Amino acid sequence: MRLSFTLCTLITLFAATLGLTACGDKPLPERLQRMVASGKPAFQNTDVTGIDYAKDFALTDHHGKARTLADFKGKAVVMFFGYTQCPDVCPTTMAEMASVMQELGPLSDRVQVLFVTIDPERDTQALLSQYVPAFDPRFLGLVGDRAATEKVAREFRIFYQKVPGKEPGSYTMDHTAGSYVFDPQGRIRLFIRHGQGAAPIASDLKLLLK
Numbered sequence: 001m002r003l004s005f006t007l008c009t010l011i012t013l014f015a016a017t018l019g020l021t022a023c024g025d026k027p028l029p030e031r032l033q034r035m036v037a038s039g040k041p042a043f044q045n046t047d048v049t050g051i052d053y054a055k056d057f058a059l060t061d062h063h064g065k066a067r068t069l070a071d072f073k074g075k076a077v078v079m080f081f082g083y084t085q086c087p088d089v090c091p092t093t094m095a096e097m098a099s100v101m102q103e104l105g106p107l108s109d110r111v112q113v114l115f116v117t118i119d120p121e122r123d124t125q126a127l128l129s130q131y132v133p134a135f136d137p138r139f140l141g142l143v144g145d146r147a148a149t150e151k152v153a154r155e156f157r158i159f160y161q162k163v164p165g166k167e168p169g170s171y172t173m174d175h176t177a178g179s180y181v182f183d184p185q186g187r188i189r190l191f192i193r194h195g196q197g198a199a200p201i202a203s204d205l206k207l208l209l210k
Contacts, residue, residue, distance in 0.1 A: 042207075045190045045192045045201070046193070053156065056068055056070075056155070058144075058148065062126075063125075069186050072182075072186075076181060076208045077111075077182040079116060080093055080116065080178075081160065081175060083173050084123050089177045092194075093195075096195075096198055100205065101113070103199065108138075112138070113139045113140070114140050115132045115140070115142065116142045117141065117149070118153065118175050120143050122169070123143055125141075128142075128143060129141065158176045159176050177195075178192055189208060190204060190208075192204075
């Protein structure tokens with residue numbers, strides 16, 4: 001769910017919590033009234049709370065350790081699917097998440113970013129161990145064999161497809177560009193769109209970490 005607030009709306013929302021009115025005494029929109037009444041967070045990314053997929057994974061991190069979602073309980077988890085030889089979406093997403101971590105300050109220690117490769121043919125643990133931490137030492141790369149990669153992609157409804165290049169090993173990968181976010185209790189909560197900048201993501205993570 002994405003809410004685009006104007007300054008006027010923000011003032012109105014704040015005033016409404018105090019029983020006041022603002023910006024020409026216009027009442028809050030019904031949608032915002034319900035949100036305030038329910039205490040539901042005003043996420044800027046897509047709220048996917050309660051979906052019946054994207055529940056877990058079983059992969060190996062770039063240190064060689066078997067990982068599942070339970071390993072990161074107590075942290076907000078951002079999970080992105082990509083590959084190391086990606087020319088655009090993957091490095092910009094990882095750089096964006098590095099900026100998010102900087103913006104979060106001390107709260108960043110309660111966030112885990114996971115880079116799941118959809119190209120296990122080329123993305124070895126050794127390669128992931130060089131690529132992923134280059135953006136932030138706390139980021140983890142995850143890899144599985146072909147069957148495990150297909151399984152996690154189905155579970156998270158991630159599209160990926162090999163696009164042949166001029167040489168056998170020079171292929172690229174078309175793939176879903178967004179990221180999933182779990183809250184510290186391990187519940188799926190958000191889908192983050194690619195290329196929106198660090199501020200909206202940091203804002204949503206702060207809400208999840210409250």
